[in-house]
Amino acid sequence: MKNITLVISDDLKTEMEKHSSVKWSSAVRNIIEQKIADFYEAERIAKKSKFSLKDWRLIEKTVSKAAARHAEALLNESNG
Numbered sequence: 001m002k003n004i005t006l007v008i009s010d011d012l013k014t015e016m017e018k019h020s021s022v023k024w025s026s027a028v029r030n031i032i033e034q035k036i037a038d039f040y041e042a043e044r045i046a047k048k049s050k051f052s053l054k055d056w057r058l059i060e061k062t063v064s065k066a067a068a069r070h071a072e073a074l075l076n077e078s079n080g
Contacts, residue, residue, distance in 0.1 A: 006028070008016075016024055046056075 016022070051059075
């Protein structure tokens with residue numbers, strides 16, 4: 001098995017230390033494994049898709065804008 005090094009902020013390290021029962025190495029490994037699985041799934045879907053790269057970029061931009069509007073609405077709601 002190989003080792004990797006992560007750089008994290010002091011604040012994040014402090015928060016991690018508050019939860020010393022968590023096996024952080026295992027948690028990070030699980031997140032990396034899930035991210036890789038997500039990439040494979042996206043690749044599998046893309047291979048079957050009839051969308052062009054231009055179509056996917058338009059979808060990505062639209063979803064990003066919608067997510068930003070949603071986040072802004074939530075912030076305004078909590079501040080109002």
